[in-house]
Structure formats: C-alpha cells, structure tokens
Amino acid sequence: MILSSLFALLFLFAVAVLVLGTAYKIKQYINVPAPLKIPTTPAPTTKSGVVWRLFREVVFFESLFKSTKWTWIFSWIFHMSMFVVLARHIRYFNEPVWSWVALIQPFGIYAGFTMIIGMLGLLARRIFVDRVKYISSPSDYIMLLLILSIGATGLLMKFVEHTDIVTFKAFIQGIITFNWQPLPTDPLLLVHLMLVIILMIIFPFSKLLHAPGIFFSPTRNQVDNPREQRHIAKWAEKFETSDGQ
Amino acid sequence: MAKVEFDVPEIKEFVEVPKIKDGAMAHSSPFVAKPDHQKALGFPGELVENWEDVAIGKMGDLLGKYRSFRVFLDICVKCGACTDKCHYYLGTSDPKNMPVARQDLLRRVYRRYFTLAGKWFPKLVGAVDLNKEVLDEWYTYYHQCSQCRRCSVFCPYGIDTAEISMAAREILDSVGVGQKYCNEIIGKVYKIGNNLGLPEPALLDTLEGLEEDIEDETGVTVKLPLDQEGADILLVTPSADFFAEPHVDGLMGYAKVFHAAGASWTLSSYASEAGNFGMFIGSYQNMREISQRIRKAALDLGVKRIVFGECGHAWRIAYSFLNTLAGPFDFLDKNYPVPQHICEYTYDLIQKGAIKLDKEANDDMVVTYHDSCNVARATRMGDKPGGQFSIPREVIKASCNHFYDMKRDTIHEETFCCGGGGGLLTDDLLELRVKGAYPRMDALRKVVEEHGVTHMAAICAICKSQFSKVYPYYGFTLDQIVSLHQLVSNAIVLKDEQ
Ligand code: HEM
Numbered sequence: 237m238i239l240s241s242l243f244a245l246l247f248l249f250a251v252a253v254l255v256l257g258t259a260y261k262i263k264q265y266i267n268v269p270a271p272l273k274i275p276t277t278p279a280p281t282t283k284s285g286v287v288w289r290l291f292r293e294v295v296f297f298e299s300l301f302k303s304t305k306w307t308w309i310f311s312w313i314f315h316m317s318m319f320v321v322l323a324r325h326i327r328y329f330n331e332p333v334w335s336w337v338a339l340i341q342p343f344g345i346y347a348g349f350t351m352i353i354g355m356l357g358l359l360a361r362r363i364f365v366d367r368v369k370y371i372s373s374p375s376d377y378i379m380l381l382l383i384l385s386i387g388a389t390g391l392l393m394k395f396v397e398h399t400d401i402v403t404f405k406a407f408i409q410g411i412i413t414f415n416w417q418p419l420p421t422d423p424l425l426l427v428h429l430m431l432v433i434i435l436m437i438i439f440p441f442s443k444l445l446h447a448p449g450i451f452f453s454p455t456r457n458q459v460d461n462p463r464e465q466r467h468i469a470k471w472a473e474k475f476e477t478s479d480g481q
Numbered sequence: 482m483a484k485v486e487f488d489v490p491e492i493k494e495f496v497e498v499p500k501i502k503d504g505a506m507a508h509s510s511p512f513v514a515k516p517d518h519q520k521a522l523g524f525p526g527e528l529v530e531n532w533e534d535v536a537i538g539k540m541g542d543l544l545g546k547y548r549s550f551r552v553f554l555d556i557c558v559k560c561g562a563c564t565d566k567c568h569y570y571l572g573t574s575d576p577k578n579m580p581v582a583r584q585d586l587l588r589r590v591y592r593r594y595f596t597l598a599g600k601w602f603p604k605l606v607g608a609v610d611l612n613k614e615v616l617d618e619w620y621t622y623y624h625q626c627s628q629c630r631r632c633s634v635f636c637p638y639g640i641d642t643a644e645i646s647m648a649a650r651e652i653l654d655s656v657g658v659g660q661k662y663c664n665e666i667i668g669k670v671y672k673i674g675n676n677l678g679l680p681e682p683a684l685l686d687t688l689e690g691l692e693e694d695i696e697d698e699t700g701v702t703v704k705l706p707l708d709q710e711g712a713d714i715l716l717v718t719p720s721a722d723f724f725a726e727p728h729v730d731g732l733m734g735y736a737k738v739f740h741a742a743g744a745s746w747t748l749s750s751y752a753s754e755a756g757n758f759g760m761f762i763g764s765y766q767n768m769r770e771i772s773q774r775i776r777k778a779a780l781d782l783g784v785k786r787i788v789f790g791e792c793g794h795a796w797r798i799a800y801s802f803l804n805t806l807a808g809p810f811d812f813l814d815k816n817y818p819v820p821q822h823i824c825e826y827t828y829d830l831i832q833k834g835a836i837k838l839d840k841e842a843n844d845d846m847v848v849t850y851h852d853s854c855n856v857a858r859a860t861r862m863g864d865k866p867g868g869q870f871s872i873p874r875e876v877i878k879a880s881c882n883h884f885y886d887m888k889r890d891t892i893h894e895e896t897f898c899c900g901g902g903g904g905l906l907t908d909d910l911l912e913l914r915v916k917g918a919y920p921r922m923d924a925l926r927k928v929v930e931e932h933g934v935t936h937m938a939a940i941c942a943i944c945k946s947q948f949s950k951v952y953p954y955y956g957f958t959l960d961q962i963v964s965l966h967q968l969v970s971n972a973i974v975l976k977d978e979q
Pocket residue numbers: 318321324325328344345347348349351383386387388389390391392393394395398399401404425428429432435
C-alpha cells in the first residue's frame with residue numbers, strides 16, 4: 237500500500253508539474269509581444285490561412301517534409317504512432333470508455349511498434365549523421381531513450397509479462413476520485429509508470445515545449461498583412477510619443 | 482589591403498553537403514567598431530567592465546521583448562533539418578555555421594542563466610557560463626550569418642536564426658563590441674542621410690549626370706528630380722543606385738518608367754537611403770530612427786505615395802516594418818499600398834498597357850533571376866502570397882525574350898543568399914563572402930551550361946555589389962550582374978512629352 241500511495245502521489249505531482257509548468261510557459265509566450273511582423277513568406281494573408289498553415293505543420297510536418305525526407309518519415313511515424321498510443325491509453329482514465337477509444341484499441345497495438353521503429357530511425361540519425369551528432373547534447377539522446385524505454389516496457393507488458401489491467405484501472409480511477417486503490421506491483425508496470433512520471437515532469441523544462449511552442453512561433457502564426465494593418469507592441473509605444481509623431 | 486589567401490569552393494556536379502570541419506572559419510571576424518562609431522549610436526565605446534552582467538541583463542530584456550527570441554530558444558528539438566540549409570555551412574564546412582549550431586552559441590548561455598535545467602544540470606543540456614571565449618565566438622559566428630532566413634523555411638517550427646543573430650548583435654553592441662561596418666554606416670545615415678555618405682551637392686551632380694546620359698542615349702529629356710515639393714511620388718532607393726554600375730542603370734530605369742508613365746516624382750536628399758542597417762544589428766530603436774527619416778521626407782515634400790527602389794533588406798523593412806516603425810501613413814493616397822515596390826509599380830503599368838517595352842532591345846542577353854533573401858522570405862509584392870516571385874519575373878519577361886530560371890530548390894523561398902547580406906558586405910569578410918556565394922554560383926553555373934544564360938538580374942543593392950565582387954572568383958565577369966530595371970531601361974520605349 238505504501239508503494240501504491242507513493243506512486244499515486246508521484247503521479248499527481250507529475251501531472252501538476254506538467255499542467256502548471258506548461259501553462260506557465262504558454263502564459264509567458266502569450267505575454268511576450270512580437271513587436272514586428274516576421275512571418276516566413278510566402279505566408280497566408282488571412283487568419284484562416286494561418287490556421288490552415290499551422291494545421292499542415294502540426295499534422296503533416298510540412299516544413300520538415302520539405303527539408304529532409306528521412307527525418308520526416310521517422311519523425312512522422314513516431315509522433316502519429318505516439319498519439320494513437322496515447323489515445324489508446326485513455327481507456328484507463330475514463331469509465332465508461334468512449335466508443336472511439338474502444339474502436340482504436342487494435343490499431344494502438346501496432347502503433348506501439350511503429351512508434352519504436354520511428355524512434356530507432358531518429359536515434360540512428362542522431363548517432364550516424366555527423367551534423368546531427370555535432371548538435372546533440374546528452375539530453376537529446378536521453379530524451380529519445382526515455383520515450384523508447386516507455387514504449388518498450390509498455391509493449392513487454394502487452395505481449396510478454398501481462399499486468400493486471402483491471403486492478404490497474406481501479407488504481408487510476410482511485411487517483412482520479414481520491415479513493416486510493418492498490419497498484420499491481422509488476423516491475424514492468426512500475427518502470428513504465430516511473431518513466432512516464434519523469435517524462436511529465438521534464439516536459440515543461442525541456443525541448444518538449446516544441447509541442448505548445450509551435451503555435452507561438454511568429455514566423456508561422458502571423459498573418460501577412462503589415463501594409464494593411466499597423467502592428468505595434470506595447471513596449472514600442474513609448475517611442476511614439478517621445479518624438480511627437 | 483593584403484590579398485587574402487583561401488580556397489574558392491570548387492563547382493561540382495551536385496552541391497554536396499560537406500563533412501563537418503571544426504573551426505574551419507574560426508579565424509573570420511569583421512573589424513570591431515571604433516569608440517566613436519559606437520557612441521554615435523548610443524552604445525558603449527568599448528567592452529564595458531561588468532560586461533557579463535550587462536550581456537545577461539540585455540538577454541533578459543530581449544527575452545521579454547521578442548516572442549521570437551524566447552520561443553525559438555526554448556523549442557528547438559535538435560532535429561537537424563536545418564543543418565545543411567545554410568550557404569555558409571555549405572561553403573565553409575564549419576559546423577558552427579549550421580543554423581542550429583549558430584543558435585546554440587546563444588542558447589547554451591540562455592539555458593545556463595534562464596532555465597532550471599541549465600542551472601541544475603548544465604552538462605546534461607549543454608549549458609555553459611558566459612565568458613570571454615563565448616563572447617568572442619558570438620562575435621565571430623553571428624557575423625557569419627547573413628540573416629537570410631533560409632533556415633527558417635525548413636525548420637519544422639520556423640525557427641529563424643536571423644532573429645537570434647540580430648539579438649546576439651544587439652547584446653554585443655550593448656556591451657561595447659559592435660561591428661565597424663554596420664555601425665559606421667548607420668552613423669553616416671544620421672549625419673548625411675545615406676549609407677555611402679553622399680551629401681546633397683554630390684547627389685545633385687550625379688542626378689544631372691544621369692539625365693545627360695539618358696538624353697545622349699535616347700534623345701529624350703528624362704528628369705531625375707531631387708527634393709521637389711509637391712511631387713506625387715517619393716522614390717526611396719539605396720544610395721548605391723547613385724554610385725556605381727550596375728545600380729545606376731537600375732535608377733535610370735526607374736526614371737524612365739516614371740517618365741513614360743507621366744508621373745510626378747522626386748528623390749529626397751534627407752531620405753536618400755532605402756537601406757536600413759538598424760535591422761542587421763537588431764536594434765529596433767536605430768531601425769525606427771532611420772525609418773522616421775522617410776516619414777519626415779514624405780511629410781516635408783507633401784507627396785501622396787512612397788515607392789521603394791531595388792533593395793532587398795530595405796524592402797523587408799519597407800513592406801513589413803515601415804507601417805509599424807514610422808506609420809500610420811494616413812496622410813498618403815489610400816488608393817495605393819504604402820509603400821510600393823518599384824517592381825509593383827512597373828508591373829501595374831505593364832498590366833494597364835501604360836508603358837511600352839521593346840523586348841528585342843535585350844536580345845543580346847539570356848537572363849536568369851536571383852531572388853533576394855529578404856524579398857523572397859520576408860515580404861510580398863502585389864496582393865497574393867508569392868507575388869514577390871512572380872511580379873519581378875513578369876517584369877523581366879516583359880522586357881526580354883530569353884529568360885530561364887535556376888533550379889527550383891535554389892529560387893523562390895528556397896533561394897540562396899548572395900553571401901554578402903545582413904551587414905557582411907565588407908572586405909574584412911571577403912573569404913566568407915566568396916565561400917558563402919558558392920551555392921548560388923553553382924546554380925548559376927548550371928543554367929549557364931544548360932541554357933547559355935549570360936546575365937543574372939537582381940533587385941537588391943547588396944546582392945549586386947556582392948556578385949560584382951565574387952563573380953571573378955567563379956569565372957564570371959563583372960558585367961554579368963544586372964539590375965532588373967536595367968532590363969526595363971533598355972527595353973522601354975520613350976517619347977518626348979514636350
Ligand atoms: C499516463 C500515463 C501512462 C500510464 C498509466 C500507462 C500505462 C500503461 C499500461 C498499463 C500498459 C499496458 C497495456 C496492456 O498490457 O494492455 C501500457 C502500454 C503501453 N504504453 Fe503506457 N502508460 C502511460 C503513458 C505512456 C506514454 C506517455 C507512452 C509513450 C510515449 C506509453 C507507451 C506505451 C506503449 C507503447 C504501450 C504498449 C502498447 C499499448 O498497450 O498500447 N505509455 N501503458
């Protein structure tokens with residue numbers, strides 16, 4: 237029971253760090269003004285055009301596709317698989333399980349494998365391409381290894397050492413309803429959970445901020461209309477009055 | 482100046498992405514600004530005593546002022562997509578010229594002082610303390626970036642190394658180590674009105690000379706008015722246009738277009754410069770002050786429209802920033818965009834059939850077109866995205882019979898920088914300029930071989946000057962770079978209005 241409580245507490249802590257930390261960063265991004273119009277052109281001339289541009293970046297990784305096909309294919313497989321895997325995980329958290337979550341369950345299993353393939357490709361690139369190796373810090377490898385290990389332990393649970401999903405779901409539900417239940421003590425599950433907790437905690441302090449950050453990138457989210465609309469930042473307004481213009 | 486010894490990159494069948502050669506360009510730094518040049522712009526004259534604190538303070542200040550800076554420093558995932566996109570990396574093999582590595586020079590320090598991860602686990606995330614070595618490296622490598630934004634096209638998050646370079650240069654200026662070339666030039670604008678330091682009498686003289694040249698050549702009297710109050714159009718053009726080939730040929734082209742259209746126009750001696758090096762050093766204030774000169778000239782002369790001549794970064798500031806820095810322009814004619822590019826202006830006239838062009842006048846040339854970085858990736862022409870690519874090409878095609886584009890991945894938004902943009906057009910960086918021109922020279926070589934191209938047209942004063950300088954290193958001749966409006970100038974049919 238001590239272990240269960242510890243994990244429950246850690247889990248809650250990690251979720252809090254993830255949510256509050258990311259919210260703090262997003263608030264920071266919102267509050268820092270973009271004083272000049274700097275979209276990378278050709279850029280959309282309307283708001284809806286910008287929404288479409290960002291949609292293409294987030295869903296298809298359009299710029300990455302233009303840039304390098306190998307990185308794109310591995311990265312896209314990795315991310316899309318990860319989203320399917322995460323969607324599949326929703327079943328632990330909601331009761332009754334939404335029908336679309338139930339529907340994707342079978343795909344989720346394949347997604348676990350493709351996610352790993354994608355990451356191995358990215359890791360290989362990082363190790364073998366001299367340019368990418370040059371720009372990598374230890375944290376860049378560790379990040380990949382961390383998510384790889386999460387995926388590997390997950391798959392092992394699924395296919396080799398099954399864990400007691402019913403008890404586990406009760407544990408998760410218990411956390412949500414503040415009515416703590418015991419956690420199955422399979423080592424794989426504990427490792428999987430521990431790594432996920434670490435991932436959630438480092439999210440707002442690491443390059444994983446790219447997920448929210450992309451929406452705030454001025455070169456991608458600005459409308460190309462500087463001649464039509466005057467755009468001025470708060471901090472730049474003080475110059476306006478000082479010379480009487 | 483002693484002749485610089487270095488190897489010019491060899492043109493190969495394909496542009497190869499080179500293996501990294503650590504430190505290959507570590508020796509290339511531009512001259513440092515003298516105390517006078519620094520002080521004229523409100524920067525300390527030399528390295529201040531507590532420069533570490535000042536630099537970190539400035540970094541913090543910029544983090545609160547520029548969302549681009551803040552977000553870009555946080556979100557790079559080191560995916561490497563940008564690593565083979567910079568012409569300086571392709572030309573020099575120096576890994577610190579890979580855009581992400583260039584950003585990292587600053588990002589490391591950002592992480593150390595502004596993020597928990599860097600404060601607690603510096604080794605893990607590659608964070609370093611700011612010391613003199615780091616500062617010197619900033620000076621070296623942030624002056625090997627032409628702020629061309631090619632990297633930002635390919636980065637999955639649009640991270641624009643130009644923004645980081647500008648911030649870095651502003652930090653460097655704030656601790657007292659500015660770049661001589663840029664800061665000296667900005668000083669000249671404040672004192673005299675233009676980058677080249679041409680005073681009003683010299684301008685008048687030049688313009689009169691050009692009027693005579695046009696008259697000798699065509700038999701038609703075409704005026705190049707200066708400071709004419711009550712004119713409809715204020716033309717703001719880079720001062721290189723008053724100075725040297727092939728720039729002046731472009732200026733004569735604009736004059737002929739205005740003449741043929743029957744437009745009333747003027748140049749201004751007070752705002753005799755379209756260029757604005759305030760952008761290169763990342764200084765909002767300097768950029769604004771220089772822009773205000775254009776507003777003042779427009780008000781003083783009582784014009785109704787503003788048109789910009791051929792200049793890349795000037796068009797960026799004009800198109801993207803002028804309204805912010807010197808607007809609102811509600812005193813100008815609302816039927817026209819403010820400001821307009823000379824290519825938009827000429828293109829409109831062609832569309833309306835208001836000017837006549839005789840393409841055969843350029844039959845001795847086979848032309849290609851160099852998209853200038855700032856025009857291509859930071860501005861627009863016309864009302865549709867991509868007008869910055871199609872409008873200049875339409876004007877060229879209306880002026881000459883033989884036009885071929887270079888390879889698709891070297892034009893439009895993927896265009897390669899000339900190698901001399903962003904405040905690097907100075908002889909103390911000649912090696913860098915020659916090497917940085919390599920991808921463009923390679924693409925040009927290919928259209929020369931395939932289509933017999935003889936001339937490359939450009940709409941940027943820096944590009945034109947840079948190509949005139951580096952062409953010989955690649956086996957081309959100086960006269961093979963032309964102004965776009967030089968083609969118009971050759972082709973336009975003038976009638977004497979008197
Ligand atoms: C919210 C925290 C998480 C919990 C509670 C959790 C729990 C679990 C459990 C209990 C399994 C076993 C499934 C089975 O045996 O049928 C599993 C599998 C798996 N987990 Fe997680 N996990 C979490 C987060 C993640 C994350 C963030 C990733 C990836 C980045 C991930 C990737 C996987 C994979 C690939 C599998 C195997 C395939 C599958 O069953 O979908 N998990 N996870």
